[in-house]
Amino acid sequence: SAVISQKPSRDICQRGTSLTIQCQVDSQVTMMFWYRQQPGQSLTLIATANQGSEATYESGFVIDKFPISRPNLTFSTLTVSNMSPEDSSIYLCSVEWGGEDTQYFGPGTRLTVL
Amino acid sequence: GENVEQHPSTLSVQEGDSAVIKCTYSDSASNYFPWYKQELGKRPQLIIDIRSNVGEKKDQRIAVTLNKTAKHFSLHITETQPEDSAVYFCAASKNNNDMRFGAGTRLTVKP
Numbered sequence: 001s002a003v004i005s006q007k008p009s010r011d012i013c014q015r016g017t018s019l020t021i022q023c024q025v026d027s028q029v030t031m032m033f034w035y036r037q038q039p040g041q042s043l044t045l046i047a048t049a050n051q052g053s054e055a056t057y058e059s060g061f062v063i064d065k066f067p068i069s070r071p072n073l074t075f076s077t078l079t080v081s082n083m084s085p086e087d088s089s090i091y092l093c094s095v096e097w098g099g100e101d102t103q104y105f106g107p108g109t110r111l112t113v114l
Numbered sequence: 115g116e117n118v119e120q121h122p123s124t125l126s127v128q129e130g131d132s133a134v135i136k137c138t139y140s141d142s143a144s145n146y147f148p149w150y151k152q153e154l155g156k157r158p159q160l161i162i163d164i165r166s167n168v169g170e171k172k173d174q175r176i177a178v179t180l181n182k183t184a185k186h187f188s189l190h191i192t193e194t195q196p197e198d199s200a201v202y203f204c205a206a207s208k209n210n211n212d213m214r215f216g217a218g219t220r221l222t223v224k225p
Contacts, residue, residue, distance in 0.1 A: 033213075042203060043158065043215045058212075059115075092157065101146040101207060105157040 004106040023093030028073035120216025137204035
Protein backbone atom coordinates (compact mmCIF):
# COMPACT_ATOMS: atom_id res chain seq x y z
CA SER A 1 0.00 0.00 0.00
CA ALA A 2 1.00 3.66 -0.27
CA VAL A 3 2.97 5.34 2.52
CA ILE A 4 0.94 8.23 3.91
CA SER A 5 2.21 10.90 6.30
CA GLN A 6 0.49 13.80 8.01
CA LYS A 7 1.77 16.96 9.61
CA PRO A 8 1.45 17.98 12.34
CA SER A 9 0.83 14.80 14.31
CA ARG A 10 -0.80 16.85 17.04
CA ASP A 11 -1.39 20.45 17.98
CA ILE A 12 -3.00 22.55 20.67
CA CYS A 13 -4.58 25.73 19.36
CA GLN A 14 -6.45 28.71 20.68
CA ARG A 15 -10.05 29.30 19.70
CA GLY A 16 -10.52 31.63 16.76
CA THR A 17 -7.29 30.57 15.05
CA SER A 18 -6.81 28.29 12.05
CA LEU A 19 -4.68 25.20 11.52
CA THR A 20 -3.59 23.67 8.24
CA ILE A 21 -3.00 19.92 8.15
CA GLN A 22 -0.84 18.40 5.46
CA CYS A 23 -1.18 14.95 3.91
CA GLN A 24 1.65 13.53 1.80
CA VAL A 25 1.62 10.27 -0.16
CA ASP A 26 4.66 8.54 -1.62
CA SER A 27 2.83 7.66 -4.85
CA GLN A 28 0.44 9.46 -7.16
CA VAL A 29 -3.18 8.86 -6.26
CA THR A 30 -6.33 10.17 -7.85
CA MET A 31 -8.63 10.27 -4.88
CA MET A 32 -7.84 11.60 -1.42
CA PHE A 33 -10.28 11.96 1.42
CA TRP A 34 -10.44 13.84 4.69
CA TYR A 35 -12.15 12.39 7.76
CA ARG A 36 -12.86 13.53 11.27
CA GLN A 37 -12.88 11.18 14.24
CA GLN A 38 -14.15 12.71 17.44
CA PRO A 39 -12.97 11.16 20.72
CA GLY A 40 -14.31 7.64 21.07
CA GLN A 41 -16.39 7.96 17.93
CA SER A 42 -16.46 6.63 14.40
CA LEU A 43 -15.04 8.20 11.27
CA THR A 44 -17.00 10.87 9.44
CA LEU A 45 -16.15 11.89 5.90
CA ILE A 46 -15.54 15.62 5.57
CA ALA A 47 -14.76 15.87 1.88
CA THR A 48 -13.27 14.23 -1.17
CA ALA A 49 -10.27 16.02 -2.67
CA ASN A 50 -9.53 15.36 -6.31
CA GLN A 51 -6.63 16.96 -8.11
CA GLY A 52 -7.66 19.67 -10.53
CA SER A 53 -11.16 20.19 -9.20
CA GLU A 54 -12.95 21.63 -6.22
CA ALA A 55 -13.32 19.39 -3.20
CA THR A 56 -16.68 17.76 -2.68
CA TYR A 57 -18.03 18.31 0.82
CA GLU A 58 -20.37 16.08 2.78
CA SER A 59 -23.51 17.33 4.43
CA GLY A 60 -22.66 19.35 7.51
CA PHE A 61 -19.24 20.46 6.29
CA VAL A 62 -18.62 23.69 4.35
CA ILE A 63 -15.70 25.08 2.43
CA ASP A 64 -15.46 28.24 4.53
CA LYS A 65 -14.84 26.18 7.65
CA PHE A 66 -12.74 23.39 6.08
CA PRO A 67 -10.98 24.71 2.97
CA ILE A 68 -9.06 22.00 1.12
CA SER A 69 -6.27 22.20 -1.40
CA ARG A 70 -5.09 19.46 -3.77
CA PRO A 71 -2.26 20.96 -5.81
CA ASN A 72 -0.94 17.66 -7.17
CA LEU A 73 -1.43 13.90 -7.07
CA THR A 74 0.66 13.32 -3.92
CA PHE A 75 -0.38 16.14 -1.58
CA SER A 76 -3.41 17.72 0.03
CA THR A 77 -4.13 20.13 2.86
CA LEU A 78 -7.12 20.60 5.12
CA THR A 79 -7.54 23.85 7.03
CA VAL A 80 -9.70 24.03 10.12
CA SER A 81 -10.75 27.67 10.28
CA ASN A 82 -11.89 29.87 13.14
CA MET A 83 -11.57 26.96 15.54
CA SER A 84 -13.74 26.33 18.57
CA PRO A 85 -13.39 23.61 21.26
CA GLU A 86 -15.96 21.56 19.31
CA ASP A 87 -13.36 21.15 16.56
CA SER A 88 -11.15 19.14 18.91
CA SER A 89 -10.81 15.84 17.12
CA ILE A 90 -8.52 13.60 15.13
CA TYR A 91 -8.34 14.51 11.46
CA LEU A 92 -7.29 11.77 9.07
CA CYS A 93 -6.55 11.76 5.40
CA SER A 94 -6.99 8.63 3.32
CA VAL A 95 -6.18 7.65 -0.23
CA GLU A 96 -7.69 5.22 -2.65
CA TRP A 97 -5.00 2.76 -3.56
CA GLY A 98 -4.99 -0.05 -6.05
CA GLY A 99 -7.82 1.36 -8.13
CA GLU A 100 -10.41 -0.85 -6.45
CA ASP A 101 -12.10 1.40 -3.91
CA THR A 102 -9.73 0.43 -1.12
CA GLN A 103 -8.83 3.28 1.21
CA TYR A 104 -5.73 3.53 3.37
CA PHE A 105 -5.42 6.03 6.16
CA GLY A 106 -2.74 8.41 7.26
CA PRO A 107 -1.64 8.44 10.91
CA GLY A 108 -3.97 11.30 11.81
CA THR A 109 -3.60 14.74 13.38
CA ARG A 110 -4.83 15.13 16.93
CA LEU A 111 -6.19 18.64 17.37
CA THR A 112 -7.08 20.19 20.71
CA VAL A 113 -8.73 23.61 20.76
CA LEU A 114 -8.68 25.53 24.01
CA GLY B 115 -27.50 8.54 1.71
CA GLU B 116 -26.03 5.34 3.09
CA ASN B 117 -26.57 4.44 6.74
CA VAL B 118 -24.50 1.72 8.40
CA GLU B 119 -25.42 0.19 11.73
CA GLN B 120 -22.98 -1.97 13.67
CA HIS B 121 -23.53 -4.37 16.58
CA PRO B 122 -22.50 -4.98 19.24
CA SER B 123 -20.82 -1.82 20.48
CA THR B 124 -18.67 -3.83 22.87
CA LEU B 125 -17.70 -7.48 22.81
CA SER B 126 -15.64 -9.43 25.30
CA VAL B 127 -14.45 -12.97 24.57
CA GLN B 128 -12.07 -15.45 26.07
CA GLU B 129 -8.84 -16.10 24.23
CA GLY B 130 -9.37 -18.88 21.71
CA ASP B 131 -13.07 -18.20 21.30
CA SER B 132 -14.66 -16.75 18.17
CA ALA B 133 -15.94 -13.21 17.78
CA VAL B 134 -18.66 -12.03 15.40
CA ILE B 135 -19.49 -8.42 14.55
CA LYS B 136 -22.51 -7.58 12.42
CA CYS B 137 -23.35 -4.61 10.22
CA THR B 138 -26.37 -3.62 8.19
CA TYR B 139 -26.54 -1.05 5.42
CA SER B 140 -29.40 0.84 3.85
CA ASP B 141 -28.38 1.58 0.25
CA SER B 142 -28.83 -1.47 -1.97
CA ALA B 143 -26.46 0.12 -4.50
CA SER B 144 -23.50 -0.12 -2.10
CA ASN B 145 -20.99 -2.56 -3.52
CA TYR B 146 -17.87 -2.40 -1.37
CA PHE B 147 -17.64 -3.39 2.30
CA PRO B 148 -14.31 -3.02 4.12
CA TRP B 149 -13.46 -3.76 7.74
CA TYR B 150 -10.91 -1.72 9.66
CA LYS B 151 -9.13 -2.43 12.92
CA GLN B 152 -8.06 0.53 15.03
CA GLU B 153 -5.77 0.10 17.99
CA LEU B 154 -5.62 2.83 20.61
CA GLY B 155 -3.89 5.94 19.29
CA LYS B 156 -3.29 4.46 15.85
CA ARG B 157 -4.75 4.80 12.40
CA PRO B 158 -7.50 2.49 11.13
CA GLN B 159 -5.96 -0.49 9.36
CA LEU B 160 -7.78 -2.37 6.62
CA ILE B 161 -8.01 -6.03 7.62
CA ILE B 162 -10.38 -7.47 5.05
CA ASP B 163 -12.93 -6.35 2.48
CA ILE B 164 -15.61 -7.85 0.32
CA ARG B 165 -17.37 -6.77 -2.83
CA SER B 166 -20.99 -7.27 -3.74
CA ASN B 167 -20.28 -10.02 -6.26
CA VAL B 168 -18.87 -12.28 -3.54
CA GLY B 169 -20.69 -13.90 -0.63
CA GLU B 170 -17.75 -14.81 1.57
CA LYS B 171 -14.05 -14.11 1.87
CA LYS B 172 -11.50 -15.58 4.25
CA ASP B 173 -7.98 -14.61 5.27
CA GLN B 174 -6.45 -16.90 7.87
CA ARG B 175 -8.43 -16.36 11.10
CA ILE B 176 -10.60 -13.61 9.66
CA ALA B 177 -13.64 -14.05 7.42
CA VAL B 178 -16.36 -11.76 6.15
CA THR B 179 -19.77 -12.77 4.86
CA LEU B 180 -22.19 -10.68 2.84
CA ASN B 181 -25.93 -11.14 2.40
CA LYS B 182 -27.00 -8.69 -0.29
CA THR B 183 -30.66 -9.56 -0.03
CA ALA B 184 -30.79 -8.79 3.67
CA LYS B 185 -28.23 -5.98 3.32
CA HIS B 186 -26.00 -7.17 6.08
CA PHE B 187 -22.41 -8.31 6.40
CA SER B 188 -20.44 -9.79 9.24
CA LEU B 189 -16.86 -10.12 10.45
CA HIS B 190 -15.82 -13.42 11.98
CA ILE B 191 -12.59 -13.82 13.94
CA THR B 192 -11.70 -17.34 15.02
CA GLU B 193 -9.17 -18.45 17.65
CA THR B 194 -9.02 -14.95 19.06
CA GLN B 195 -5.80 -13.70 20.62
CA PRO B 196 -5.16 -10.78 23.01
CA GLU B 197 -3.62 -8.80 20.13
CA ASP B 198 -7.00 -8.90 18.40
CA SER B 199 -8.23 -6.46 21.07
CA ALA B 200 -9.08 -3.21 19.29
CA VAL B 201 -11.99 -1.22 17.88
CA TYR B 202 -13.36 -2.65 14.65
CA PHE B 203 -15.24 -0.56 12.10
CA CYS B 204 -17.33 -1.77 9.20
CA ALA B 205 -18.02 0.49 6.24
CA ALA B 206 -20.02 0.56 3.04
CA SER B 207 -19.55 2.53 -0.15
CA LYS B 208 -20.73 2.77 -3.71
CA ASN B 209 -17.91 3.00 -6.24
CA ASN B 210 -15.73 4.57 -3.54
CA ASN B 211 -18.06 7.47 -3.16
CA ASP B 212 -19.53 8.43 0.12
CA MET B 213 -17.99 5.75 2.33
CA ARG B 214 -19.96 5.45 5.57
CA PHE B 215 -18.64 3.82 8.70
CA GLY B 216 -20.41 1.95 11.43
CA ALA B 217 -20.18 3.19 14.99
CA GLY B 218 -17.49 0.66 15.88
CA THR B 219 -17.17 -2.40 18.11
CA ARG B 220 -14.70 -2.50 20.96
CA LEU B 221 -13.41 -6.06 21.13
CA THR B 222 -11.62 -7.26 24.24
CA VAL B 223 -9.94 -10.65 24.22
CA LYS B 224 -9.21 -11.87 27.73
CA PRO B 225 -6.16 -14.07 28.18
